[in-house]
Amino acid sequence: MSLAERLMDSSLMRRNNALRSFTVAAWLGWQIESNWADPFLFAIYSIARPVASVMILVVMYSVITNGALDQPIFAYVYLGNALYILVGQVITGVSWVVIDDREHYRVAKQLFTMPMNHALYLLGRGVARLLIGTISLIIVVGFGMIVYKIPISAATIDWPVFLASMALGITTLAALGLILGALTMMMARHFWVLGEAVAGALYLFCGAIFPLETLPAWLRVVGFAFPVTYWLEVTRRALLGPDAVGFPTLVWLSDKQLLLILVGSALLMVIGSMSFYRWAVYRAKDKGILDMETSY
Amino acid sequence: MLEGQIEQPFDVGSIEMAQQKGSELVMQPSLSIQTQNVGRIYKLHGPKKKDDAKEVIALKNVNLEVHHGELFGLLGPNGAGKTTLIKVLATLLLPTSGTASVTGYDVVKDVKQIRRAISMVSGGETSGYGLLTVEENLWMFARFYGLDTDTARRRIEMMLDVVGLTDRQRSKISDLSTGLRQKMNFVRGFISDPNVVFLDEPTLGLDVGAAREVRGFVKDWMREHPDRTILLTTHYMAEADELCDRVAIIDQGQVLACDTPENLKKRLRHEPIFTLKVGPLGPKPSHDGRIEAVPGVRQVRVDDVDGHVTLNLTLAAEDALSNVLAHISGRGSKLISLEKNEPTLEDVFVDMVGRSLTVDTSQHGGGQDE
Numbered sequence: 001m002s003l004a005e006r007l008m009d010s011s012l013m014r015r016n017n018a019l020r021s022f023t024v025a026a027w028l029g030w031q032i033e034s035n036w037a038d039p040f041l042f043a044i045y046s047i048a049r050p051v052a053s054v055m056i057l058v059v060m061y062s063v064i065t066n067g068a069l070d071q072p073i074f075a076y077v078y079l080g081n082a083l084y085i086l087v088g089q090v091i092t093g094v095s096w097v098v099i100d101d102r103e104h105y106r107v108a109k110q111l112f113t114m115p116m117n118h119a120l121y122l123l124g125r126g127v128a129r130l131l132i133g134t135i136s137l138i139i140v141v142g143f144g145m146i147v148y149k150i151p152i153s154a155a156t157i158d159w160p161v162f163l164a165s166m167a168l169g170i171t172t173l174a175a176l177g178l179i180l181g182a183l184t185m186m187m188a189r190h191f192w193v194l195g196e197a198v199a200g201a202l203y204l205f206c207g208a209i210f211p212l213e214t215l216p217a218w219l220r221v222v223g224f225a226f227p228v229t230y231w232l233e234v235t236r237r238a239l240l241g242p243d244a245v246g247f248p249t250l251v252w253l254s255d256k257q258l259l260l261i262l263v264g265s266a267l268l269m270v271i272g273s274m275s276f277y278r279w280a281v282y283r284a285k286d287k288g289i290l291d292m293e294t295s296y
Numbered sequence: 297m298l299e300g301q302i303e304q305p306f307d308v309g310s311i312e313m314a315q316q317k318g319s320e321l322v323m324q325p326s327l328s329i330q331t332q333n334v335g336r337i338y339k340l341h342g343p344k345k346k347d348d349a350k351e352v353i354a355l356k357n358v359n360l361e362v363h364h365g366e367l368f369g370l371l372g373p374n375g376a377g378k379t380t381l382i383k384v385l386a387t388l389l390l391p392t393s394g395t396a397s398v399t400g401y402d403v404v405k406d407v408k409q410i411r412r413a414i415s416m417v418s419g420g421e422t423s424g425y426g427l428l429t430v431e432e433n434l435w436m437f438a439r440f441y442g443l444d445t446d447t448a449r450r451r452i453e454m455m456l457d458v459v460g461l462t463d464r465q466r467s468k469i470s471d472l473s474t475g476l477r478q479k480m481n482f483v484r485g486f487i488s489d490p491n492v493v494f495l496d497e498p499t500l501g502l503d504v505g506a507a508r509e510v511r512g513f514v515k516d517w518m519r520e521h522p523d524r525t526i527l528l529t530t531h532y533m534a535e536a537d538e539l540c541d542r543v544a545i546i547d548q549g550q551v552l553a554c555d556t557p558e559n560l561k562k563r564l565r566h567e568p569i570f571t572l573k574v575g576p577l578g579p580k581p582s583h584d585g586r587i588e589a590v591p592g593v594r595q596v597r598v599d600d601v602d603g604h605v606t607l608n609l610t611l612a613a614e615d616a617l618s619n620v621l622a623h624i625s626g627r628g629s630k631l632i633s634l635e636k637n638e639p640t641l642e643d644v645f646v647d648m649v650g651r652s653l654t655v656d657t658s659q660h661g662g663g664q665d666e
Contacts, residue, residue: 005445014442024439028425035427106423110484113386115412116440285390288338288383 021116025124029093032100033128050085050136051143057081057209058148072240075150076249079236080208082140086133087173087202087228092195093129094177097122098184102293109291119277122181123174130170141239152239161255162238168262169231175269182273182280186289207232211249227265234258328492328525329362329385333394336380336549354380356549357394362542365522367514369540370529371641377549378529379418382494385527386416399491414492417485419478419500426470430461430480433469434487441488448487455483458513475506482510486517495528499535507535514539533641543641547649557641564639564647567594568614572607573632574624581627590623592616595646604632610643 004027007013013020034042058069061077068074102108111118144150180194187194205215205222206229212220223229230250237244237255250258284290335356339349355377362368370378383389385398387407395402401409424433431452438448456462459479469477478501485493495514499507518526530536536543537557544554553560583589587596587607595610611617621631637643 008439009444014444017442020442021440024436028428028436031428031432032425105425107425109388109416109418110423110437111440112388113411113414113416114437114440115408115442282390285388288336288389290388291383 017115018117018120021118022120022124022127024116025121026127029097029125029128030131033132046132046135047139050082050140053085054078054081054140054143069148072244074148075240076211076236077209078144078148078150079141079239080232082137082144083232083235084199084203084206084208085136085140086130086170087208088196088199089129089133089136090126090170090173091177091180091199093126093133094122094174095180095184095195097125098181102291106293108293112290118281119178119274122178126174126177130174151241153241156241158238158241158255161259162235164259165231165234165238165262168259168266169228169235172227172231172262172266172269175266175273178273179269179276182277185280185284186287202226202228205229207249213249227262227269230258230261230265234262326363327361327397327400328364328366329360329368329396329398329527331358331360331381331385331394331396334358334381334384334391334396335393336377336384336389337392354549355384355391358546358549358551360544360551360554362525362527364525365518366541367518367526367528367539369536369543370527370546371531371533371536371543371645372529372546373531376531376546378531378546379496380549381546382416382496382527382529386414386494387411413490414494415485415488415490416494416496417482417498419495419497419502424469424477424480424484427468429466429468430456430472431465433480434484437484438487443488451487451489452483455486458516459483459509475502478502479506479510482513489521490524492525492527495526497529497531499530499532511535511539533645537641545641545645545648547645552648553644560641560644561639564610564643567639568611568617569637569639569643570607570609570611570617570620571635571637572609572620572624573634574605574607575629575632576603577605577624577627577629585627587620587623590616590619592619595643595650597646605629608637608643608646610639610647 008020008023008027013023057077061074062069065071065074098108101111111121141150141152145152176198177195180198184194202222203209205212205219206226207223212223212229215223230253233250233253234255237258253261281290284292335358336354338352338354340352341347341349358377358381360368370381372378380389384391384396384403387403387410390404395404397403398410399413401413403410425436428436431449434452434456435445435448438451439445443451453462453465456465459482461476461479461483464472464476469480472480482498485495498514499510502510514526514528518524528536528539540557542554542556543560545552545560580586587593587598587609592612593609593616594612595608597608599606599608607620609617609620611620624631
């Protein structure tokens with residue numbers, strides 16, 4: 001019996017429907033995401049893709065600033081971009097599952113007639129993408145530390161703040177993914193890009209690659225309303241320690257205040273996403289499209 | 297009964313009359329499935345947003361009572377509303393009106409309880425996670441039902457053996473043929489040992505041998521689990537006749553009749569039924585010149601096959617046959633063979649709705665997804 005089977009056979013898993021749905025879905029998600037014919041190619045892809053994407057940004061930054069890679073703003077841009085990998089992976093990882101199950105594997109009918117917690121199933125399926133995103137993040141940050149001397153040291157990282165912000169940020173992103181998944185449930189196949197579209201659109205407004213203060217005032221509002229802005233900020237501060245004071249963003253908020261905002265927004269997002277998800281399932285059942293196969 | 301599955305909410309015992317208490321449906325203890333005036337209307341939108349939605353009535357005042365231990369058939373042509381009704385009962389679709397319950401639970405309010413007790417298999421279903429093996433797919437679905445690995449593996453092995461898939465246990469789903477995938481999905485439907493199974497056209501797309509195996513499996517399963525219920529939809533009359541304890545004939549969203557296949561056929565037994573094989577009938581005559589207009593002909597189904605014509609006739613009395621033969625002769629055709637038949641469920645259907653089961657009625661307001 002494999003480790004996964006033993007874990008899933010524990011009495012807690014068997015008794016708790018939500019936990020069971022989550023773990024079995026996470027197992028399934030990993031089988032799908034890691035299903036590469038050649039594991040070596042998978043590893044190369046996992047390393048090359050994030051590094052290549054961050055290199056594009058580094059080159060652009062280098063050209064604009066005449067190679068000022070030792071400025072604090074470079075670390076700000078680099079880390080913002082690296083952390084944003086998780087935004088796309090988690091949001092898309094959760095919301096894409098609806099399309100994947102419905103149109104590709106055509107199992108929506110089976111899943112919705114089984115005694116599972118479908119919301120937790122969607123979140124579980126997103127775990128694999130989160131893992132892949134985390135590996136990419138570690139690679140990109142490690143690459144930045146070695147090649148571009150990004151000033152991160154295990155000794156100066158504010159670990160409690162970092163871990164809390166990561167937990168809250170990922171929770172918020174997963175909840176956002178669930179909202180998009182619920183929306184997808186009521187839409188046709190061509191909305192498969194919903195997760196990526198939202199992640200892409202918000203890239204500019206959440207301080208990932210430049211401080212919000214550089215945006216026009218009316219556009220800043222978008223960033224301030226988006227919890228990811230606070231997550232990126234507090235995570236960067238936790239990672240860079242004293243060097244974080246070198247860039248001027250959200251300076252009027254302390255780390256503790258940023259974390260409090262994150263706690264509030266995560267709570268709101270979780271409650272809101274679950275409510276919205278339940279409403280979406282009801283609407284889809286009412287319209288008769290819960291198991292729709294659009295064959296686009 | 298499996299761990300994690302619900303107990304029967306009532307003892308299977310005395311049959312009581314269903315009562316309507318306000319708008320609440322009061323379930324009879326002996327019933328596994330009950331519907332009361334269930335209706336379902338789809339709103340179909342045109343290609344443009346501003347187009348008015350067209351309402352399609354998929355189900356209209358459907359009243360059904362299916363008992364524990366019954367293999368109940370829904371017989372109707374494509375688009376009759378069979379799948380829509382199954383979807384309502386399997387909690388995939390909300391009824392527009394009326395109430396329905398499965399194992400005593402309301403399909404709208406008690407979704408969790410119902411899903412613990414049911415499973416659903418659709419014919420032609422080739423779905424599944426193609427990158428997983430047959431065994432992994434089934435193990436995963438068993439896990440969602442709360443089965444432990446040992447129990448799941450034991451059942452998987454046993455059921456794969458029954459359907460002849462043991463040698464493909466470790467094959468990826470993507471490597472299986474359509475028929476084999478369908479068999480795997482069939483196994484999935486029974487792996488959780490459900491109280492109620494919805495089989496939606498289970499032999500659709502299967503070859504003759506595989507369809508026979510599936511029917512054999514269904515019969516054996518019901519014999520071994522006499523307290524369980526299967527609701528089967530089909531448009532294969534022979535299948536309904538062979539498998540079902542009772543059959544409801546459904547057309548354009550309405551239940552036209554509900555009885556045992558034997559009783560349904562008895563309705564026609566007093567009317568002689570003949571199959572005539574004749575030569576080509578020549579050009580189509582005017583309405584008055586058709587066979588339907590021949591005195592004494594109640595129903596007729598005409599099939600052109602390989603240069604000859606097969607006429608399935610239901611006559612008011614046997615002596616009307618001479619009128620038919622005269623009519624055929626008058627149209628320049630010759631009688632090749634003549635056979636007197638016992639009525640089939642198809643004859644019952646034709647008698648009730650005036651057309652064959654093979655006619656698609658989805659454009660007339662039946663289930664939209666059949």
